Amino acid sequence: MIEVKDLSKAFDGKQILKDISTVFHKGKTNLIIGQSGSGKTVLLKSIVGLHQIDEGDVVYDGESFVSMNSNEKRKLRQDMGMLFQGSALFDSSTVEENVRFPLDMLTDWPLDERRDRANFCLERVNLKNVNHLFPSEISGGMQKRVAIARAIALNPKYLFCDEPNSGLDPKTAIVIDELIKELTQEFDMTTVINTHDMNSVMGIGDKIVFIRNGIKEWEGSKEDIFNAQNEALEDFIFASGIFREVREYHQKIKK
């Protein structure tokens, strides 16, 4: 479980996040949604410690991140996996080397074991016969899967995904969403996903936190969204005609 407590962050005097508090539960896919520039990525990067927070705290299973020394933070980071927007695979390494990288760096396992684990992770994300290829030789969707395989290589407790569907076609985006959902349940991870993809919200959003102009506007589950009395959230979620129709249909069924 991850608790975010009154988190604030400013860059060069400009307030980006203000007093954000929420809880992300274990075994659930927790979504942070909001328009571009709302502060989602800054929030995610502040939670994982890539940005130093100005005020507030992030508590990982009862352990305050702010109070940790650098060694404790380093240790905690080994329990984190992160999928970046652009996959962030190492260009000069093959697919297998990319997945094996955290194992090579952070474990003392023999090479055979590291290879087996890398192959297991690649198979788990449905990738076969790509071990020797370089990231530039595979498609965007495959790159995302390799990045997921790398993120789960060390069997993390916490999985963070920044815009996992960006740049993917709708079908591949759904495959990636479902994969993240499956892995979250299988490995009982606390997963936090940044997205503005409404298919993800409706498909895998166990918990949704809506951010607007750096402030938490609303939180709830995907089912709650249809009854949310928040104008900004409605504007954002139901901007598309298809989702307005889904809401009307949902409301009809309820009546």
Added chain:
Amino acid sequence: MLYHLGKYTLFLKKVFGRPDKHSVFLNQLIREMDSLGVNSLGIVLVISIFMGAVVTLQTAYNIEMPFIPKYTVGVAARDSILLEFSSTMVCLILAGKVGSNIASEIGTMRVTEQIDALDIMGINSAGFLVLPKVIAMIIITPLLVLISMGVGIFGGYLAGNLTGEVPAAEYIYGIQYAFRSFYITYSLIKSVVFAFIISSVSAYWGYYTFGGALEVGRSSTKAVVTSSIFILLFNLLLTQLLLA
């Protein structure tokens, strides 16, 4: 200026942190020695042979007085190559080639979030990426400078001999005449300092790149300009310290 100096100092503290895994560090070191050093050998050879040839010919053409013996061309060419050309000139060339390479490689890793990926794994990204480059440059640059000295002097020999300006025997006598081995030590000390400047300053600009492709290009330019200025500054300081 002070801001960057402070940030650079903190950056160096991160770079010289304990490597996460020694076996990985050694692999990286060998790869960097190949990529930064061995791959620069060609340009160093070409520059050195022409540099030696030009210095020898220019000296020969400028010594017109009949009572100055021809072997002094060899002495002048040798001292110019040992004291200045092989260390400073070669390192300025390396600042352009290797410095821009380091800054653009690390800058691209920054803007594509590969450095964030290292940080999130709990790996000291600055140490992992930069330390092997700095150590590789410190090891390989003095070797390149030594090769440049030999090739430069040989270039002078060829030019003097082929144009007939300096007979071979006179040139060989000249390069042995009043030889001070400290000049080589001085040049090697300078090359170590310059290697550190090229690798660490370029890595600093690359590591703190924010934005996109345009900023990577800017960082690369800043890396070359800053490294070159510091090489010239430290050249002056070291000359005063070691030769005065």
